[in-house]
Amino acid sequence: MDLLLNPVAAIGRAVLGACRTVGAVALFALEGVSHLLRPPFYGRLFLRHLAEIAYFSLPVVALTAVFTGMVLALQSYTGFARFNAEGAVANVVVLSITRELGPVLAGLMVAGRIGAAFAAEIGTMRVTDQIDALTTLSTNPMKYLVAPRLLAGVVALPFLVVVADILGVMGGWLIGTTKLGFGSAGYLKATFDFLEVMDVVSGLVKAAVFGFVITLMGCWCGYQSKGGAQGVGAATTTAVVSASILILALDYVLTEMFFAR
Amino acid sequence: MTAQRPKIRLRGLSKAFGEKKVLDGVDLDIRAGHGMVILGGSGSGKSVTIKCILGLITPDAGSIEVDGQDVLAMSRREREALADRIGMLFQNGALFDSLPVWENVCFKLLAQKRITRAKARDKAAEVLAQVGLAASVGDLSPAELSGGMQKRVGLARAIAAEPDIIFFDEPTTGLDPIMGAVIDGLIVDVVKRLGATAVSITHDMASARRIGDDAAMLHKGRIVWTGPAATLGETGNAMVDQFARGDREGPIQMELRR
Numbered sequence: 412m413d414l415l416l417n418p419v420a421a422i423g424r425a426v427l428g429a430c431r432t433v434g435a436v437a438l439f440a441l442e443g444v445s446h447l448l449r450p451p452f453y454g455r456l457f458l459r460h461l462a463e464i465a466y467f468s469l470p471v472v473a474l475t476a477v478f479t480g481m482v483l484a485l486q487s488y489t490g491f492a493r494f495n496a497e498g499a500v501a502n503v504v505v506l507s508i509t510r511e512l513g514p515v516l517a518g519l520m521v522a523g524r525i526g527a528a529f530a531a532e533i534g535t536m537r538v539t540d541q542i543d544a545l546t547t548l549s550t551n552p553m554k555y556l557v558a559p560r561l562l563a564g565v566v567a568l569p570f571l572v573v574v575a576d577i578l579g580v581m582g583g584w585l586i587g588t589t590k591l592g593f594g595s596a597g598y599l600k601a602t603f604d605f606l607e608v609m610d611v612v613s614g615l616v617k618a619a620v621f622g623f624v625i626t627l628m629g630c631w632c633g634y635q636s637k638g639g640a641q642g643v644g645a646a647t648t649t650a651v652v653s654a655s656i657l658i659l660a661l662d663y664v665l666t667e668m669f670f671a672r
Numbered sequence: 673m674t675a676q677r678p679k680i681r682l683r684g685l686s687k688a689f690g691e692k693k694v695l696d697g698v699d700l701d702i703r704a705g706h707g708m709v710i711l712g713g714s715g716s717g718k719s720v721t722i723k724c725i726l727g728l729i730t731p732d733a734g735s736i737e738v739d740g741q742d743v744l745a746m747s748r749r750e751r752e753a754l755a756d757r758i759g760m761l762f763q764n765g766a767l768f769d770s771l772p773v774w775e776n777v778c779f780k781l782l783a784q785k786r787i788t789r790a791k792a793r794d795k796a797a798e799v800l801a802q803v804g805l806a807a808s809v810g811d812l813s814p815a816e817l818s819g820g821m822q823k824r825v826g827l828a829r830a831i832a833a834e835p836d837i838i839f840f841d842e843p844t845t846g847l848d849p850i851m852g853a854v855i856d857g858l859i860v861d862v863v864k865r866l867g868a869t870a871v872s873i874t875h876d877m878a879s880a881r882r883i884g885d886d887a888a889m890l891h892k893g894r895i896v897w898t899g900p901a902a903t904l905g906e907t908g909n910a911m912v913d914q915f916a917r918g919d920r921e922g923p924i925q926m927e928l929r930r
């Protein structure tokens with residue numbers, strides 16, 4: 412109703428609200444990172460979150476990567492066959508996977524798994540006074556809950572993307588050699604001949620950024636949740652949706668930075 | 673003769689959330705080594721008062737002194753040092769689901785590096801025994817405990833670091849009367865043993881009489897009465913007596929929509 416009666420004021424309020432939220436998230440992130448530089452450090456928690464993100468996300472990331480590589484090989488073969496360029500299938504698969512699809516798909520999968528899990532866990536701790544309890548137990552909640560998760564996200568995502576890169580290429584190789592008539596050695600040679608270190612490195616940098624964003628949004632949304640079960644549910648949804656959108660937006664920004672020249 | 677300095681002194685403590693004024697100039701002295709019970713109906717500002725003292729909420733106005741030191745003027749390091757001397761039993765226990773009971777109990781000692789993980793289990797067993805729980809409870813997850821056991825573990829966690837101020841947020845809420853009396857008995861015992869100052873908030877009159885030396889009534893964000901907890905129900909203050917007896921008629925009117 413307000414939007415109809417006074418659209419400028421409504422838009423202004425929305426923009427101001429968005430600016431406030433961006434500022435608050437940035438300060439939250441800075442505080443989380445600052446705790447990584449000051450003792451005490453929670454190595455045990457870092458390892459637990461690292462296992463939670465890297466090890467337990469392996470199956471879903473691996474399956475996504477394999478099927479994406481397989482589909483990519485089939486689709487690019489279909490397209491390139493129209494220009495008699497079937498030989499480029501291996502190049503397209505490896506470049507698409509390492510530069511783009513590996514980090515983005517792994518990021519989206521982990522956002523669904525870990526962003527939701529972190530938001531739900533921290534959100535539940537918020538609404539059941541466990542975060543206040545940490546403060547009364549001489550423990551800074553940002554240091555205990557947020558900092559180890561942020562670091563684990565930054566470390567785990569590149570590892571998952573290396574696995575996704577390898578399995579994505581192998582998915583393409585599987586279809587190339589069993590269905591599209593490529594020789595195994597020829598396919599792999601074509602894969603590695605045109606692959607540059609920067610292709611892989613840029614994907615890994617993207618992965619580290621996505622890992623930070625996923626864990627940051629999970630922690631932030633959980634930390635801000637209120638109002639019981641409904642609040643925790645809303646925080647979980649917001650964490651996944653915001654992390655997914657940020658991954659896609661930052662993917663464009665990072666791609667511009669790496670490949671614009 | 674000069675009066676003994678209070679352990680905690682609140683002056684003009686005010687806090688509003690948006691339009692809603694929850695604390696409206698709370699003045700309260702809490703004697704060292706005694707139990708103070710803050711009474712009041714739901715939404716009267718009891719929890720906000722103790723959250724302000726604990727530093728979980730920053731008041732809009734007023735002062736909080738602990739041992740004569742202005743808490744609101746303290747540096748972060750000084751506040752952390754103060755927090756080290758404080759224990760808190762939350763209404764719902766607020767135990768950490770992801771940790772076993774023994775780690776919950778020794779959480780503060782581990783955080784302060786006053787104990788190694790190897791010794792923490794034995795220490796947890798010792799503290800659990802003080803609240804009437806077997807050492808084997810230490811290996812359970814908080815989700816496996818009944819409400820009464822969770823309260824006792826919460827109490828064990830609050831006293832493990834031997835604080836000199838302990839806060840109890842509605843310690844008997846959600847418990848049957850016998851378990852409530854058991855928890856109150858444990859609170860009285862541990863507070864006496866530690867020589868601590870105890871601040872409890874409750875609207876359970878029987879519990880208030882059991883655990884309190886002094887009592888204060890909070891109504892609409894202000895302290896309207898203070899006196900000995902033993903006199904609750906026959907204080908001569910119409911508001912307190914109505915609250916203690918649970919009368920529908922009296923100066924306290926519930927805001928019910930009809």
